[in-house]
Structure formats: structure tokens, C-alpha cells
Amino acid sequence: WVSGAGDQEPHLGELADSWENNLTGWQLGCSNGEKLACDRLWLATGSTLKVQEQPLLTPLLVTNPLEVVNGLPVLTTHLRWGNCELYLMGGLAALQIGPTARNLAGARMASDRIVDALIKPRAFQPLIAV
Structure with a gap:
């Protein structure tokens, strides 16, 4: 589950092994090819x-x-x-x-x-x- 600035809609999915933490938040690559920018990341x-x-x-x-x-x-x-x-x-x-x-x-x-x-x-x- 991830949330970004102003985005209150949760995104559910499997994360791939591509991610980066920088000063503005997390940049995630998902297994479905989607790229997400977020400021909070909750993982199961x-x-x-x-x-x-x-x-x-x-x-x-x-x-x-x-x-x-x-x-x-x-x-x-x-x-x-x-x-x-x-x-x-x-x-x-x-x-x-x-x-x-x-x-x-x-x-x-x-x-x-x-x-x-x-x-x-x-x-x-x-x-x-x-």
C-alpha cells in the first residue's frame, strides 16, 4: 500500500525489486510495470x-x-x-x-x-x- 502527496487512494499490488528512496519520497517499480511516487510505504x-x-x-x-x-x-x-x-x-x-x-x-x-x-x-x- 502506498500513498502520495494528495493521493488518498491506496494502491495494492506486488512490488518489483526496483525502488529508490530520495529526499522527496519513494519511487517504486511494481510487478505490473506501473511506476509510483509516494511519501509513505506500508508493506506486508x-x-x-x-x-x-x-x-x-x-x-x-x-x-x-x-x-x-x-x-x-x-x-x-x-x-x-x-x-x-x-x-x-x-x-x-x-x-x-x-x-x-x-x-x-x-x-x-x-x-x-x-x-x-x-x-x-x-x-x-x-x-x-x-
């Missing part, structure tokens, strides 16, 4: 709990390397992927959230952390999860 990535097997995240491991433990990325306290403006929740945030990461309680915990990061200046956010 299935049940694979190995970040190295996620087609959309694998290139990010090359461009923005991150420590991985047993397939799970070591995110910041606010579930950010290092210095990149990408936040993860669900199973891939299990190292920071704990065993509830994949259920509703974990989703609530993760969303609280992400919202906190979005409203707090980055200078006041620790980079290492505690």
Missing part, C-alpha cells in the same frame, strides 16, 4: 523471517549494511534501519520487540516506537537498540 512481506530472503530488502543490505542475527536485522530502538528512513515492524522487528512482535500486542509496541521516532527530532534518538 509475508512470513519469511530472514531479511536476506526479502526481495525488497536485499538491495538495502548492500547499500545500507546492517548487522543481521539469525536472519533478523538489528534495528535501532525506534525500529529504524540504521540511518535510512525505513522502519520495520512485525516478525523482522523481533530482536527489538521480543516474542510478541508478530501479534497485535507487538504491533502496538512497534507502532508506538515508530510514531515516537516520527515526531521526535533524530538528534534525540539513540541509534543502538537497548
Whole structure:
């Protein structure tokens, strides 16, 4: 699901492996050939709990390397992927959230952390999860 400036209509579809994050937002290539520009991106990535097997995240491991433990990325306290403006929740945030990461309680915990990061200046956010 993606939304762009002024576009409140959600776009559902499968993302291809072409995407770019720049100062104006995300540029996405979809499997149907459609190109989308958006400022927010919400993904449902299935049940694979190995970040190295996620087609959309694998290139990010090359461009923005991150420590991985047993397939799970070591995110910041606010579930950010290092210095990149990408936040993860669900199973891939299990190292920071704990065993509830994949259920509703974990989703609530993760969303609280992400919202906190979005409203707090980055200078006041620790980079290492505690």
C-alpha cells in the first residue's frame, strides 16, 4: 500500500525489486510495470523471517549494511534501519520487540516506537537498540 502527496487512494499490488528512496519520497517499480511516487510505504512481506530472503530488502543490505542475527536485522530502538528512513515492524522487528512482535500486542509496541521516532527530532534518538 502506498500513498502520495494528495493521493488518498491506496494502491495494492506486488512490488518489483526496483525502488529508490530520495529526499522527496519513494519511487517504486511494481510487478505490473506501473511506476509510483509516494511519501509513505506500508508493506506486508509475508512470513519469511530472514531479511536476506526479502526481495525488497536485499538491495538495502548492500547499500545500507546492517548487522543481521539469525536472519533478523538489528534495528535501532525506534525500529529504524540504521540511518535510512525505513522502519520495520512485525516478525523482522523481533530482536527489538521480543516474542510478541508478530501479534497485535507487538504491533502496538512497534507502532508506538515508530510514531515516537516520527515526531521526535533524530538528534534525540539513540541509534543502538537497548
